Amino acid sequence: MGAEIISGTEMAREIRGEVAERVTAMRSADGKTPGLATVLVGSDPASSTYVRMKNRAAAEVGIRSRQVDLPESISHEELLGWVEGLNADPEVDGILVQLPLPDQIREDEILEAVHPAKDVDGFHPVNVGRLVSGSTDVLAPCTPRGIIELLMRSGHDPAGRHVVMVGRSNIVGKPMASLLLRRGRGGDATVTIAHSRTANLAEITRLGDILIVAVGRPGVVTADMVRPGAVVIDVGVNRVDDADSEKGYRLVGDVDFEGVRGVASAITPVPGGVGPMTIAMLLSNTVDAAQTGRGGDGE
Numbered sequence: 001m002g003a004e005i006i007s008g009t010e011m012a013r014e015i016r017g018e019v020a021e022r023v024t025a026m027r028s029a030d031g032k033t034p035g036l037a038t039v040l041v042g043s044d045p046a047s048s049t050y051v052r053m054k055n056r057a058a059a060e061v062g063i064r065s066r067q068v069d070l071p072e073s074i075s076h077e078e079l080l081g082w083v084e085g086l087n088a089d090p091e092v093d094g095i096l097v098q099l100p101l102p103d104q105i106r107e108d109e110i111l112e113a114v115h116p117a118k119d120v121d122g123f124h125p126v127n128v129g130r131l132v133s134g135s136t137d138v139l140a141p142c143t144p145r146g147i148i149e150l151l152m153r154s155g156h157d158p159a160g161r162h163v164v165m166v167g168r169s170n171i172v173g174k175p176m177a178s179l180l181l182r183r184g185r186g187g188d189a190t191v192t193i194a195h196s197r198t199a200n201l202a203e204i205t206r207l208g209d210i211l212i213v214a215v216g217r218p219g220v221v222t223a224d225m226v227r228p229g230a231v232v233i234d235v236g237v238n239r240v241d242d243a244d245s246e247k248g249y250r251l252v253g254d255v256d257f258e259g260v261r262g263v264a265s266a267i268t269p270v271p272g273g274v275g276p277m278t279i280a281m282l283l284s285n286t287v288d289a290a291q292t293g294r295g296g297d298g299e
């Protein structure tokens, strides 16, 4: 008995099509083209790949995109200056500073420097606060937004279900819980957050009708930790050595895919699950930011 494989690749293509239509409509209505600026500090291979993919996806839907490449050694003040320049640039509707940042940079100050109306990552404290307060008129983080779309569009509405979130990061775990708790579409769930210090993790994960895993370690969730029939969303992207692969590595998630697919009713693959959805929602947030000047993922 195999689980349904939820393809983020296909769903993301559908969403990118919807975003492209919004871009076209906007251009013909008021002659405006949405603009995205990505900021990459240093040359970490994974971050470079992600940023390149984000810019390419933006261009494909008609968003004007611009990548700012800055040296690993840049000072905190210089980076702040770049962010302020992008805040003031009328052609830039959305700003994304790729994380992580080097040690000399005070990450929280950089995230606070991005104007909340251009914060397409949804990491500014004003947007975080609005989201926690239950606002649907807010720029919300892309990965959790992508997961909500994955669940809704594959027929697994979280309303009234018990969702167990493993991971408490500011990028995934915490905003995921806030989105799931919101009233309305994609929300109304019962949410438990577990993390690296959770005692008896398997007892908690087995309670989940929906289990979302964002830990950053391969194979953390095994079949015995999953409730039979659960929907499993794997956010992890881990490089593991693989001599048979051309690159010398392959990508795996946080979930033991082969084991868990025998227990779950549905599961996302890695790659091709959550990853493409994250990028699609970034494009959606960019058009929201261009349209309203503040964003809004609500109805």
Ligand code: GUN
Residues within 6 Å of the ligand: 096, 097, 098, 099, 100, 121, 142, 143, 171
């Ligand atoms: N690094 C890992 N995930 C993300 C993300 O969603 N946004 C940014 N800016 N950096 C990241």
